[in-house]
Structure formats: structure tokens, C-alpha cells
Amino acid sequence: MLIVAGMTSLSAWIMKDIVNETVVSQNMNRMFMLAGGVALIFIVKGIATYFQIVILSKAGNNIIAKTQSSIFSRILQQDLNFFIKFPSSDLVMRLTNNAQAARTAMDLILTSAIRDLFSLVGLVIVMFIQQPILSLVSFILGPAAFVGVRYLTNKVRDIMQQELTAFAKIIESVQEASTGVRIIKAFGLEEHMRTRMDKQVTQVEHRANSIARLSAATSPIMETLSGLAIAGVIALSGLWVVGGSQTPGELMSFITALLLAYEPAKRLARMRVNLESAMVGVRMMYELKDHPILLTEAEDAQPVPPGGGEIHFDNVGFSYDENKPLFKNLNLVFPAGKTTALVGASGGGKSTIINLIMRMFDPDEGVITVNGLDLRQISFESLRAHMSYVGQDTFLFNGTVRENLALGRQGASDEEIIEAAKAAHAHDFIMNMSNGYSSFVGENGGNLSGGQKQRLAIARAMLRDADILILDEATSALDSYAESLVQDALARLTKDRTTIVIAHRLATITSADNIVVLENGEILEQGPQRDLLGHDGPYRRLYELQILPQLEEA
The missing domain is CATH 1.20.1560.10 (ABC transporter type 1, transmembrane domain)
Known part of the structure; x- marks a missing residue:
């Protein structure tokens, strides 16, 4: 130059x-x-x-x-x-x-x-x-030219800020149209989406024209x-x-x-x-x-100590809103090698407990430990390596079946991947796909049914073979037959593992070692199902609403 x-x-x-x-x-x-x-x-x-x-x-x-x-x-x-x-x-x-x-x-x-x-x-x-x-x-x-250009500069800054905000709305509409296409078509919302997009595009167009006029001036x-x-x-x-x-x-x-x-x-x-x-x-x-990183790793972060994966909540306090705490002095134990189920109405804190265990958030007060060590002292890599997760909103990456399953444990052999798929009762439907394990699942598993996606997620968790297993409504998208097959697989998967289950259907947690009933961030009662059914409490009332009508119909 x-x-x-x-x-x-x-x-x-x-x-x-x-x-x-x-x-x-x-x-x-x-x-x-x-x-x-x-x-x-x-x-x-x-x-x-x-x-x-x-x-x-x-x-x-x-x-x-x-x-x-x-x-x-x-x-x-x-x-x-x-x-x-x-x-x-x-x-x-x-x-x-x-x-x-x-x-x-x-x-x-x-x-x-x-x-x-x-x-x-x-x-x-x-x-x-x-x-x-x-x-x-x-x-x-x-100098006269400088003064004129300076005035235009200030105008452009304000308009460009609005332009980028409107542009983000266009991207948002495209994403919603892609992921929510079934809802859009089911409720006949095409015209609504089209009108909304036209409005957003017009706003971007007008502001782009304004910037062009100011720049050209x-x-x-x-x-x-x-x-x-x-x-x-x-x-x-x-x-x-x-x-x-x-x-x-x-x-x-x-x-x-x-x-x-x-x-x-x-x-x-x-x-x-x-x-x-x-x-x-x-x-x-x-x-x-x-933007500040609120979740930081300790300078002397350590691996998860040896043990079966026992988790303790010791006087834990947490809130999404400073004026409205969700947990206050929460004390809870997830015994090593045992299955603990979390039940209760929505908003009770079940998902928050899981997020705290996975260290998606840090507690405002108190301590959460794994095998006796504070989560904040454990390295992210070690903590996540000891955990496996299956959620109700199953997420799959845009790739092949094999690639998605292999993410459970990178470096796993084809034989191990197939074995995990068989254990999750996913192998048969995978082999019926056009290219078997090399078939593409589509964006977020768009080529698969809800039940198929969930079985792949369970297979991915099985392949990980972690000490701590977290199941958040892991069978919610399965039909009765598929659920009976997967429940058998989950029974083998949860054996001798620290398992935390969120369930709205009580039939899926009847064999849990400990059932914790939550409401508004407080533990109302906990214990094995036989103990909870022995007295008139919130769990028994839930049981009578869900299970007894099914038994009477049978």
C-alpha cells in the first residue's frame, strides 16, 4: 500500500x-x-x-x-x-x-x-x-466537509443498531419456521409467519435504504x-x-x-x-x-475422587430471581450405586437439581459434592466424563447414526456402538434405514420418529458407561411396547450406578431405591415407594391418581 x-x-x-x-x-x-x-x-x-x-x-x-x-x-x-x-x-x-x-x-x-x-x-x-x-x-x-460527514456518522450509528436487531429477527423467524414446521402447518400459521417475516424484511430494507442514503450523502x-x-x-x-x-x-x-x-x-x-x-x-x-464467564474452573481443579458417585446437597440455596429463591437450605443425598427419583409438579425444582449436579449453574449458597469433593473444585472434563445424560428433548447432531452414537464415548469401536444400540433396542430400526449406521439422521434427528431419537439417546448414554446416570423423562416419547423394551435396557444400565430419574409417570420409577417428592423447591417427603404408600402423603395421592385407575382397568 x-x-x-x-x-x-x-x-x-x-x-x-x-x-x-x-x-x-x-x-x-x-x-x-x-x-x-x-x-x-x-x-x-x-x-x-x-x-x-x-x-x-x-x-x-x-x-x-x-x-x-x-x-x-x-x-x-x-x-x-x-x-x-x-x-x-x-x-x-x-x-x-x-x-x-x-x-x-x-x-x-x-x-x-x-x-x-x-x-x-x-x-x-x-x-x-x-x-x-x-x-x-x-x-x-x-473543514466544512468534515462537519457535514460527522453529522452523517452519528445518524448511521443509530440506524445500524436498529438494522442489526431487525436482521436477528429475520434469522429467528427462519429458525422457528424450520424447527416448528409441524405446528405451523397443523394450526395453519403460514400466513401469520409470512406476514411477520414480511414486516421484518421491510424494516431491514427501509433501514438499509436509510444507511445507503446517508453513506451516499x-x-x-x-x-x-x-x-x-x-x-x-x-x-x-x-x-x-x-x-x-x-x-x-x-x-x-x-x-x-x-x-x-x-x-x-x-x-x-x-x-x-x-x-x-x-x-x-x-x-x-x-x-x-x-461477556463474563460465571462458571469458571478452579486453578487447582482436581479429577473426581474415587468412589461410586455419591452426591450430596449440603444447605444449598439457589435462585433464578434474587427476590424469589427456589432452594433454601436444601439437603439431599443421592447414594452411590442407587436410583433416586425426583417427582412433583412442574416448577418444583427437579430440572434445576439436575442442572446443578451437571454444573450448568453454581449454587448461591451451600455446597454440592461428588464423592466428597466440592463440584467447584472438580475439573469440567473429569466431572462430565463421570456423567451420562438422557433428556426428554432428545438432541441429535446433523450427521450419521454412527457419528451421533460415537459422541457418547469418542474412540469407541463399531462393535461397541452396535452393542449399545442393541442394548437400547435401537439396532433393528437402524438396520432398516437406507444405509444402516451410515444413514443421516437429519437436522436434530428430523428423519427419525420421537421414539427412535430417544432410543438413540439411550444407546449413546449406554456407550458412555459413566458412574452417574441422569434420566430426564427418558422414555417419554416411546410407545408402550418400545418402553417395555427400553425399561429392560435401563434396568441393566442403572445397575450399580448412581442414577437420578425425573419422572412424571410413576409407573417408570416404582423400583427406585429412593423417591423424592418436591414442591416449590422444598422436599415434602422421600423414601422407597412402599414406605411412601404406607401413609397419606403427596406421593400416595399422586399414586392414586395415576396408578390405581390403570390397575382397576386391568
Whole structure:
């Protein structure tokens, strides 16, 4: 870029000799030498421009790639509250569209600060050497242009902020249309979704047009002021040449430098407007990178101590809302190698207990231990390696059946994967798929039924073979026949493991070693089913509502 700037200034300087040798002295040999010099100037400038574009592109692409990877890595370190604050559509926009905004900002800064600025400085030097007084005259209107561009910059910043927010809404609508297509069609919501998308697209269009108008407004400002300056300077210089005080070559060199300076000056003036537009996106991207990580690993983090996976809640307090605590002085034990079931109405705290055990959150008060060691002192890698999870909202990655199962324990052999699938009663339906274990499951398992997805999730958990097993309504999507098969598999899977089960259907937890009944963050009662049924308590009332009618029908 420095070479390009130098060659641009040199092309204006050489005009003095070209005009004087051509018009005044008419020295043909000298003129041919100057012609060769002009050719060399533009050849060097062309080669330098090529390398400028290639090197700048590679550097920009590398910086953006590293920044995106760094921010994505930081996102993965955040707790669940972060993903509530930043929905997926917002994250997608910040990592894609805003990353390109960062690239635009870098290109603007580098090209304007180096190539355009140095080109302008070099041309101004040529102008002052050839015509110092006329150069001063040409800069009188500069401050007026600066004031006008500064006003436009402030307007662009506000509009661009609204533009990116509206753009995130478009992404959100597309995601909802993709994941909720069954609901949309079942309730005939196509027109509602179409109207909502049209409104969002129109908002983006209007704001994009506003930004385009403001950005384009720099051109008439610069064109008008520069035109007046150039016209006045040419008129004055013409009078001086006619008067004989200046040579035609000096005048031509000055005018060439003045005209060449116009484009970099215009780009520099417009840079502030375009840069402010890009920097709005950059700031939004770095909000993710600068967002504090609330779940941190201890500096001297240790592996999970030896043991069967016993979990203790010792006077644990936790709240999503500071003014409304969910748990206060919660004491609960999940014995090693035993199955503990959590039951109760929605909102009682069952899922929160699981999230705390998996360290998706940290408690506000008290301590949670695994094998006697505080969760906050255990490394994330070791803690997660000792846990396996099956949720009611089964998530599958967009890949093959084999790839999804292998995520349970990376490095597992094909034989181990098939054995886990057989244990979860998933092998038969997998083999009936078009490519068996190499069949693609689709986005979030879109090619599979709910029951099939859940059996794959159970197989994935079996393959992990962890000490602690967490089952959150793990059979909710299975029909009665499939559930009877999977319950048999789960019975083998939970044997001698610390198992925590969330269940709304009491029939799935009748054999649990301990049943904990929760309501509004408090333990109402706990114990084996036979003890809970021995007195009139909340569990017995639930049992009578669910199980007894089924027994009477049978």
C-alpha cells in the first residue's frame, strides 16, 4: 500500500517534466524516457496493488477466523443463563454477519489509514512544492466537509443498531419456521409467519435504504466542495500561467496531484460513515467475547475422587430471581450405586437439581459434592466424563447414526456402538434405514420418529458407561411396547450406578431405591415407594391418581 501511495504521488510529479519536455523544449529522447518512466510507474503500482489485495485478504480472513473460533469457544464456556439472554438467532448473527462487519472495518482502517492517507499526503506534498499558495486555497473548504460527514456518522450509528436487531429477527423467524414446521402447518400459521417475516424484511430494507442514503450523502458534499475548490484553483492557476510566473509543467503537475487527491480524500471522508456502520456490528460481536464467564474452573481443579458417585446437597440455596429463591437450605443425598427419583409438579425444582449436579449453574449458597469433593473444585472434563445424560428433548447432531452414537464415548469401536444400540433396542430400526449406521439422521434427528431419537439417546448414554446416570423423562416419547423394551435396557444400565430419574409417570420409577417428592423447591417427603404408600402423603395421592385407575382397568 505504501508503494501504491508512492507511485500515485510520483505519477503526479512526473507530469511537470512530461508537459515541459513535450510542449516547451520538445525533446523527443527525453519524452520517450519519460513515457517509459510512466509505464514503469503504473506497472509497479499494478503489481503492488495485486499483493496488497491478496495479503490483506489473507490477513483479514485469518483474523476473522481466529476471532470467530475464539468467541465460539467462549460461548461454550458460558452457563445456561447466557443462552437465555442471547437467543440462538442473535448468536448466529453476531458470529456471521457481524464477523463480516469486523472484516469490513479492518479493510477500511488499513486501506484508508495507509494507502489513501499516504497517497493523499504524498499528493499534497507535490501540490505544495509546485503551487504552495494554490494548495492553501484548495484546503479552505475542507473543514466544512468534515462537519457535514460527522453529522452523517452519528445518524448511521443509530440506524445500524436498529438494522442489526431487525436482521436477528429475520434469522429467528427462519429458525422457528424450520424447527416448528409441524405446528405451523397443523394450526395453519403460514400466513401469520409470512406476514411477520414480511414486516421484518421491510424494516431491514427501509433501514438499509436509510444507511445507503446517508453513506451516499458524503459524495455530493465532497463533489460540491471539491468542485468549487478545483474550479477556483484552476482559474487562478490559469491567470498565473498567462502572466508568465509559472511554467505549464508546474501547473499540470499541480492540477494532476489535485485531481488524484480527490478520490483518496473522498474515500477518507466516507470512511468514517462506513466505519461507524461496521463498528456497530463489531461491538455486538465483542459483547459476546467480553461477556463474563460465571462458571469458571478452579486453578487447582482436581479429577473426581474415587468412589461410586455419591452426591450430596449440603444447605444449598439457589435462585433464578434474587427476590424469589427456589432452594433454601436444601439437603439431599443421592447414594452411590442407587436410583433416586425426583417427582412433583412442574416448577418444583427437579430440572434445576439436575442442572446443578451437571454444573450448568453454581449454587448461591451451600455446597454440592461428588464423592466428597466440592463440584467447584472438580475439573469440567473429569466431572462430565463421570456423567451420562438422557433428556426428554432428545438432541441429535446433523450427521450419521454412527457419528451421533460415537459422541457418547469418542474412540469407541463399531462393535461397541452396535452393542449399545442393541442394548437400547435401537439396532433393528437402524438396520432398516437406507444405509444402516451410515444413514443421516437429519437436522436434530428430523428423519427419525420421537421414539427412535430417544432410543438413540439411550444407546449413546449406554456407550458412555459413566458412574452417574441422569434420566430426564427418558422414555417419554416411546410407545408402550418400545418402553417395555427400553425399561429392560435401563434396568441393566442403572445397575450399580448412581442414577437420578425425573419422572412424571410413576409407573417408570416404582423400583427406585429412593423417591423424592418436591414442591416449590422444598422436599415434602422421600423414601422407597412402599414406605411412601404406607401413609397419606403427596406421593400416595399422586399414586392414586395415576396408578390405581390403570390397575382397576386391568
